[in-house]
Amino acid sequence: MLFNSWQFIVLFACTAVLYFKLPYRFRMLLLFVSSYIFYMYWRWDFAVVMLLVSIVNYTAGIHIGKEPNKTKRKTYLLVAIITSLLPFLYFKYANFFLENINIFLSAVEVKEPFSYFDLILPVGISFFTFQALSYSLDVYFGNTKVEKDFVRFGAFVAFFPQLVAGPIERSSNLLGQLRQNHNFSREYFLQGAKLFVWGLFKKVVIADRLALYVDRVFETPEAYSGLTLLIATLFFAVQIYCDFSGYSDMAIGAARILGFKLMQNFNLPYFALSISDFWKRWHISLSSWFGDYLYKPLGGSRVSYGKWVRNILIVFLVSGFWHGAAWTFIIWGGLHACYYFLENWGNKLLEKSGLEWVGSTRGYRFYKIVSVFMLVCYAWIYFRANTLSDAFLISKKIFTDWSQGWYFGGSTVTFVLSCFFIVLLVIVQLLQRKGYASLYFSKSKFHPILEYGWQIILLLGISLLGLSSNSFIYFQF
Amino acid sequence: MSSKDNNETKKITKRSFFFRLIGTVLLFFLLDFILSAFLLSGLEKYYGLNSNSKVALIGHSHLMLGIDKEKLEKELGVSVAKYTREGVNVADRKVMVEQLINSNKNVQTIIYGVDAWSFTSEGLSANSYGQFYPFLNLRTIDDFIKNNASFADYWTKKIIRTTRFDEVLLSSAVRGHLGKWTNLKYGNVHVENLKRGLRNDEYRKVENRQENIAIFKETIRLALKNDMEVVLLYVPTIDLLEKVQQESFDEAISIFEQIAKEKEGVEFLNLQDSWSHEYELFYDPIHLNPKGQKTVTDSVAKYLHYNQGYLKK
Numbered sequence: 001m002l003f004n005s006w007q008f009i010v011l012f013a014c015t016a017v018l019y020f021k022l023p024y025r026f027r028m029l030l031l032f033v034s035s036y037i038f039y040m041y042w043r044w045d046f047a048v049v050m051l052l053v054s055i056v057n058y059t060a061g062i063h064i065g066k067e068p069n070k071t072k073r074k075t076y077l078l079v080a081i082i083t084s085l086l087p088f089l090y091f092k093y094a095n096f097f098l099e100n101i102n103i104f105l106s107a108v109e110v111k112e113p114f115s116y117f118d119l120i121l122p123v124g125i126s127f128f129t130f131q132a133l134s135y136s137l138d139v140y141f142g143n144t145k146v147e148k149d150f151v152r153f154g155a156f157v158a159f160f161p162q163l164v165a166g167p168i169e170r171s172s173n174l175l176g177q178l179r180q181n182h183n184f185s186r187e188y189f190l191q192g193a194k195l196f197v198w199g200l201f202k203k204v205v206i207a208d209r210l211a212l213y214v215d216r217v218f219e220t221p222e223a224y225s226g227l228t229l230l231i232a233t234l235f236f237a238v239q240i241y242c243d244f245s246g247y248s249d250m251a252i253g254a255a256r257i258l259g260f261k262l263m264q265n266f267n268l269p270y271f272a273l274s275i276s277d278f279w280k281r282w283h284i285s286l287s288s289w290f291g292d293y294l295y296k297p298l299g300g301s302r303v304s305y306g307k308w309v310r311n312i313l314i315v316f317l318v319s320g321f322w323h324g325a326a327w328t329f330i331i332w333g334g335l336h337a338c339y340y341f342l343e344n345w346g347n348k349l350l351e352k353s354g355l356e357w358v359g360s361t362r363g364y365r366f367y368k369i370v371s372v373f374m375l376v377c378y379a380w381i382y383f384r385a386n387t388l389s390d391a392f393l394i395s396k397k398i399f400t401d402w403s404q405g406w407y408f409g410g411s412t413v414t415f416v417l418s419c420f421f422i423v424l425l426v427i428v429q430l431l432q433r434k435g436y437a438s439l440y441f442s443k444s445k446f447h448p449i450l451e452y453g454w455q456i457i458l459l460l461g462i463s464l465l466g467l468s469s470n471s472f473i474y475f476q477f
Numbered sequence: 478m479s480s481k482d483n484n485e486t487k488k489i490t491k492r493s494f495f496f497r498l499i500g501t502v503l504l505f506f507l508l509d510f511i512l513s514a515f516l517l518s519g520l521e522k523y524y525g526l527n528s529n530s531k532v533a534l535i536g537h538s539h540l541m542l543g544i545d546k547e548k549l550e551k552e553l554g555v556s557v558a559k560y561t562r563e564g565v566n567v568a569d570r571k572v573m574v575e576q577l578i579n580s581n582k583n584v585q586t587i588i589y590g591v592d593a594w595s596f597t598s599e600g601l602s603a604n605s606y607g608q609f610y611p612f613l614n615l616r617t618i619d620d621f622i623k624n625n626a627s628f629a630d631y632w633t634k635k636i637i638r639t640t641r642f643d644e645v646l647l648s649s650a651v652r653g654h655l656g657k658w659t660n661l662k663y664g665n666v667h668v669e670n671l672k673r674g675l676r677n678d679e680y681r682k683v684e685n686r687q688e689n690i691a692i693f694k695e696t697i698r699l700a701l702k703n704d705m706e707v708v709l710l711y712v713p714t715i716d717l718l719e720k721v722q723q724e725s726f727d728e729a730i731s732i733f734e735q736i737a738k739e740k741e742g743v744e745f746l747n748l749q750d751s752w753s754h755e756y757e758l759f760y761d762p763i764h765l766n767p768k769g770q771k772t773v774t775d776s777v778a779k780y781l782h783y784n785q786g787y788l789k790k
Contacts, residue, residue, distance in 0.1 A: 005629075006629045006633070186489045186491070186494040187488065187489055189494075190489065190494070190497070223670075411644070411645065412661060413644050413645065413647075413648040414644055417644055452497075452501075455501070456501065456504055456505060456508065459501075459505050460505070460508055460509065460512065460639060463509065463637045463639040463640045464512070464639040464640070464642055464647065465643075465644060465647070466640075467643075
């Protein structure tokens with residue numbers, strides 16, 4: 001079920017009305033049932049996977065919570081991690097591993113390769129698995145209380161506004177809020193509705209429009225010039241941002257209407273001043289997940305330089321692999337790790353040469369924003385390309401083949417509108433950066449009538465120029 | 478919620494809340510109505526609907542880019558309605574002719590764009606009925622869309638009028654208001670790429686389906702019944718596409734010739750042989766660029782001038 005569908009609007013409206021009408025003891029059951037209806041609308045059988053992951057982590061939480069023995073606690077945690085990750089690894093990576101084994105076997109001239117599994121990736125498996133796991137880890141590290149009510153825990157794992165593409169919530173935040181009794185708030189309703197509309201606009205007006213051009217060019221990159229491939233890459237950078245942050249905004253907005261405050265998932269990432277800054281602004285819920293449950297347990301930055309390099313590499317490679325079972329995603333992660341090291345060495349060099357003051361100049365800041373954006377865009381090529389050879393071809397052509405001019409796409413009108421909306425997005429983000437326009441739940445400095453007019457324009461924009469796509473990019477992860 | 482969280486929000490009274498909510502809905506629907514009415518009037522101007530045109534062009538993008546309406550009007554001295562839409566199949570075109578009959582009472586000649594793929598179902602847009610959404614208020618169109626669109630789509634378009642437009646229709650509406658009908662498809666077909674594609678069997682196959690032929694014949698009958706003359710116009714497509722499937726191509730042509738021979742008031746103007754080998758006239762294998770459009774429009778104007786006598790009327 002997509003946010004931009006009538007089915008969702010009906011389900012959400014019914015849930016919201018009932019949620020505020022029902023006594024607290026029935027509310028969790030309502031959220032649990034609504035979330036499973038939301039998920040089962042796509043495939044009912046995969047809801048069983050989600051239920052099993054919930055049961056495993058719920059049980060693990062209870063055992064970890066009451067077990068004083070550290071070794072046993074660790075064992076429970078490991079069992080929870082392994083059992084939760086099994087379906088995730090099977091559905092997402094089984095064929096990838098077989099494919100690579102087959103490549104190896106053919107290289108050593110073994111003639112009978114393994115046949116592939118006929119698998120469909122359960123939507124949102126990466127999200128609900130990580131969300132459920134965060135609970136077991138938090139209980140283990142003593143960061144959250146043990147949840148004894150299974151229905152509430154199930155509602156936490158399956159919370160439908162953010163179920164299939166995040167933000168990946170922590171138990172300390174969402175589970176804590178699920179324990180509270182929310183009353184309907186007019187303020188929250190308006191905040192949530194505004195954020196939902198902006199998210200929907202980014203998705204159906206900007207991202208889905210850019211997708212028309214991007215999909216066509218990335219499908220057959222050999223047919224296009226370097227300039228066209230460059231434009232497609234830049235378009236993809238905006239598309240993936242609008243697609244994913246649009247989903248997050250809709251999720252956060254929908255949850256807000258119900259009285260919940262989900263974590264901020266995007267904070268103007270393309271204004272990042274460094275790669276480390278970019279990762280504090282892009283998919284914040286995942287970055288912080290890896291930070292808290294992978295990077296820090298590995299020792300974080302409080303280790304020797306060599307180990308720090310190893311930690312960074314592991315985090316980025318795992319992050320790349322989390323996004324997809326393909327070498328392109330692993331290289332994407334690897335590239336970001338390389339950027340991270342380059343940045344670290346560059347900063348050290350500036351420090352040593354006594355040029356730190358340069359960092360505070362306006363020109364240098366601008367240069368950093370542009371250069372970080374370009375580096376991120378270059379890495380997006382690997383993220384979006386269908387195959388590794390396509391990615392190499394695109395990289396090569398962008399730098400060498402500018403002979404044929406550029407392609408306008410299937411329709412010049414679409415191309416022009418796409419460019420217009422990118423400019424509009426940049427203006428809105430500049431206003432958000434300066435604090436004039438609302439970002440997340442910050443207050444807008446514009447006159448209420450202007451803000452109201454903007455909301456009406458967004459709604460008209462959605463109805464007039466909204467495209468209906470079948471999915472969100474991050475659903476596949 | 479934390480106290481910090483509560484401080485972020487200002488209390489809104491119940492009255493103000495409902496005022497905002499109802500105000501938003503009302504204002505949205507008011508603007509939706511005004512904007513869609515403005516776009517619809519632009520679209521009607523662009524298509525020449527509800528005008529006193531004597532000649533009407535009916536077809537898809539092939540004819541859209543093939544004929545310069547303004548030039549034709551100038552040459553003939555009569556008003557021309559260019560009711561052409563991207564990707565419309567024969568069934569859609571029948572609806573277009575019905576719509577034209579109802580809206581334009583003075584039409585004497587319909588120039589119906591044909592090509593070898595006229596009776597082929599594959600390759601044209603499966604949801605081309607969507608281009609009729611702006612005219613949902615017309616009974617015939619309403620019925621047509623109800624039969625084709627999904628329940629949710631139908632009612633969304635019915636309730637929120639601006640959703641009836643997409644960017645192609647929006648662009649046409651703006652062009653209608655500005656009075657611009659120019660072919661903007663500059664450039665030339667990449668012949669080598671086309672040849673490569675043909676060698677790899679990558680082309681749209683001609684398939685003369687009986688059900689489509691029947692709909693086509695019904696459309697012709699409908700026009701004749703309303704005292705209109707019909708010119709079946711073959712705007713050229715590149716000859717390379719013809720050569721790879723000569724037999725089925727000739728079969729389609731013979732259907733048009735046969736109909737023209739059998740029916741009084743129907744003529745077949747085939748410009749394929751004259752221009753299909755002039756590659757510099759093509760934007761892509763089936764669409765003409767502005768140079769091609771000018772060439773073909775001259776031929777059509779000359780034909781209408783001598784055979785239909787519009788300049789004399």
